[in-house]
Amino acid sequence: AAGVIQSPRHLIKEKRETATLKCYPIPRHDTVYWYQQGPGQDPQFLISFYEKMQSDKGSIPDRFSAQQFSDYHSELNMSSLELGDSALYFCASSLTGLPEAFFGQGTRLTVV
């Protein structure tokens, strides 16, 4: 079965650079969530989209923005990267009305 696809899987950026993470949800899933998992930490909710509209916002820095496109894929844009942004970024998708979210394999971002 098709799963959530995230790209790239690994990314190395320098401080103050920008990064774009992409997420392709499971087919027919219309809701996308982004989470950030720092080293040794639990995943923290960043932002979510439903039917291309932002549905909720968590602890997402102002330097980050995200959107969901007409084909339901989503992109997380991160600017002015800081060392503390180094983390595993997960995208998850779900189907309308169902609480369970299925996660991608994550993008490991390293800021040097």
Next chain:
Amino acid sequence: AQKVTQAQTEISVVEKEDVTLDCVYETRDTTYYLFWYKQPPSGELVFLIRRNSFDEQNEISGRYSWNFQKSTSSFNFTITASQVVDSAVYCCALSEGVGGGSNYKLTFGKGTLLTVNP
């Protein structure tokens, strides 16, 4: 505010032993959802189970079983006859949700690292 506590940070067992991972949650909502995810060393989060707050029936799936008790706000996970491949971080999570398919964001516990030794 919702909160998930996994008091056990690390557990180490020998293969074939049974092991129970504890999860205690806090929420003010009457409708909520509880989850367990497995995070192997490769890093991905693998969905294991979801329980609804209105369904306290315990569940068994192969060697896995889950015990949901609203009276103690607990949702514990037991692995019977553990295997080396069970070694992973296990995360308990809670979603209050607002219905309508628009927002079921998860609050995770800190996770329990389970190591199963041969």
